Amino acid sequence: MRAMNTLEIACNALATIGRECHARGWVPATAGNFSARLDNARILMTRSGRHKGHLDSGDFMRLDSLGQPLDEGTPSAEAGLHLSLYRRWPEVGCVLHTHSPRATVLSRRRGKQIALAGYEVLKAFDGIQTHEAEVTLPVFDNDQDIPRLGARVNAWLDRHSMPPGYLIRGHGLYTWGRDIAAAERHLEALEFLFECELLANR
Amino acid sequence: MRAMNTLEIACNALATIGRECHARGWVPATAGNFSARLDNARILMTRSGRHKGHLDSGDFMRLDSLGQPLDEGTPSAEAGLHLSLYRRWPEVGCVLHTHSPRATVLSRRRGKQIALAGYEVLKAFDGIQTHEAEVTLPVFDNDQDIPRLGARVNAWLDRHSMPPGYLIRGHGLYTWGRDIAAAERHLEALEFLFECELLANR
Amino acid sequence: MRAMNTLEIACNALATIGRECHARGWVPATAGNFSARLDNARILMTRSGRHKGHLDSGDFMRLDSLGQPLDEGTPSAEAGLHLSLYRRWPEVGCVLHTHSPRATVLSRRRGKQIALAGYEVLKAFDGIQTHEAEVTLPVFDNDQDIPRLGARVNAWLDRHSMPPGYLIRGHGLYTWGRDIAAAERHLEALEFLFECELLANR
């Protein structure tokens, strides 16, 4: 079932997530960007360069599903990565990109993926019923050419089942969900797992 | 003396604990579950899948002492572990299950118990009058079969005096107390001790 | 100059400090106790067993300078350590005892003192004008016999100039100041220094 969000509810819910992320240090400077699907034809997206800890309705704009602006202004430079996820999976209703120190540090370690296994909290992800599971998060090298980066992400997603999110090296986390609450749940679960991995590897 | 909580007071007190736990990262995603004894026959329990950082009265329901719902809806999947503690100890008035990174990381290290010794804060636990004490927390392997997990917990508790709580591996902490304030005190003391143990073991 | 605090201002200021300390994890469970000098004859002291994150005026009581209660109820079990500091130094207007994980972990390492040198923030302590200073914090072994512990503290203080505070092993920090604001400044400076020492020693 595709999630539908009214404009006002979506702005408020994403602004609340932004304040919580800011309090936890997950959206430093003006890093991160958030979006939600409003209906079949429209995506709500944070504007470029806004501080995610102090969002109000003026910090959002609407795009069509090809990324054409429906309001004046400039969307986040990474809007293409969001739109690509909405096009791929009709059931996705919200995409959150955050930029925590832990995600950044883990993503800069060598390797093309991070495996997370044996945690009860893996059950926060759809389709996982037991801690006796292993989830793999792909890590993509960073690229300022967003279409090229998006093509690499898409090539990976074409060959794998839906992961709970992906990391861009030195750049942070993308995660998503059926609706805003599900995306927030996935974000909290992944950041929890990153904290556990760093605490355990001391 | 058995603690009695009115419905409204219990909901408010558990919601406040939820907000504080969320701010500290102890209930990520929708992890954790809370309960309180309302009277001889009824337990208040968080419903399944609710975010513990944003609880209101609609996120709770009542069960009888055998776990039968007294309100419509689905209680937390781990309600059986709560009920088992209320049946064992009539003096227990509140059970808190949290899911912090520190509890998770400590519980994943090898071993069937965690010993905590020499800390002044051990006096937060009933019956301990001095820091020259050692408290042992059992660590049980995780299991998605809650009755089977509960049976293992019960077998251990049958052979030992009441611990201040127990850990489930990769899954978090169960603690309890005479009333909600006592359970919160035990939770804060145990999380403090986990933080000290991890800081000291760097 | 001896600091004088009116009852209401002192309760409010200490309750605010309690909330901030709780948010930072420095007063877990019901650990910690706070006091302020009201006038030549009376000390305001937190009652025994109250949670320092939720203090209101009912959580305080007055003692005379010998520790005799001027209100009904039971003061903190460690009131004697506070009173001893007020009697020793007439210029002290506030004493704060906190119980952070960092202070606890540092105090449990071997040694009878902690030396802090080369930090700009040392200038937060009276009489220190430069970072090119070294401050020594004594660490006393814990003891449930408060008069005996107090006698050991006093014997040390008799032979040394006023330190910015002292640690009790596995138990936490005592610090103080001319008034409540000065004691809070010393608390924040010492906790900052403990955090730096632990970060540097990884």
Add this chain to the structure above:
Amino acid sequence: MRAMNTLEIACNALATIGRECHARGWVPATAGNFSARLDNARILMTRSGRHKGHLDSGDFMRLDSLGQPLDEGTPSAEAGLHLSLYRRWPEVGCVLHTHSPRATVLSRRRGKQIALAGYEVLKAFDGIQTHEAEVTLPVFDNDQDIPRLGARVNAWLDRHSMPPGYLIRGHGLYTWGRDIAAAERHLEALEFLFECELLANR
């Protein structure tokens, strides 16, 4: 373009930054000082010894560009370091000096500079368009003689292009920006980078 701030807006914005910095532990005790350019002739500066977590308009005063007070009272002892930055770069509208444990610990390690490379968040700094960049932060030895310290800072800045900030050893961070929001963005980016560097170096 030189940023102009009205007095009231600047006081409120700097007080908000102070509260956020305090919540994060970046301005312990009364450490740190903040300033903003009001117009060509006047700088708003925090007064000496005020707690940066509880600033109101009475905690600020105005100076002319040579540092002469335009209001009664004593400005921060480090006002000279702020003024020197405003005189050097007419485009600077705000200077923030903070004092976090991480900045302190990194600055106390050997070396005269800290290199930060490969992070997406480097794009928070003016003129940086890609993560494939390296930013160098100079680290100056601390000195209680502020004019002498300022002269060393100036000698370095004379020979280099504008860095995103500088560290004083054991003392903290100076950063700045076109306006208050830009300076806050630089502060958050640098503290994020310090956290990453310390997490990675465990």
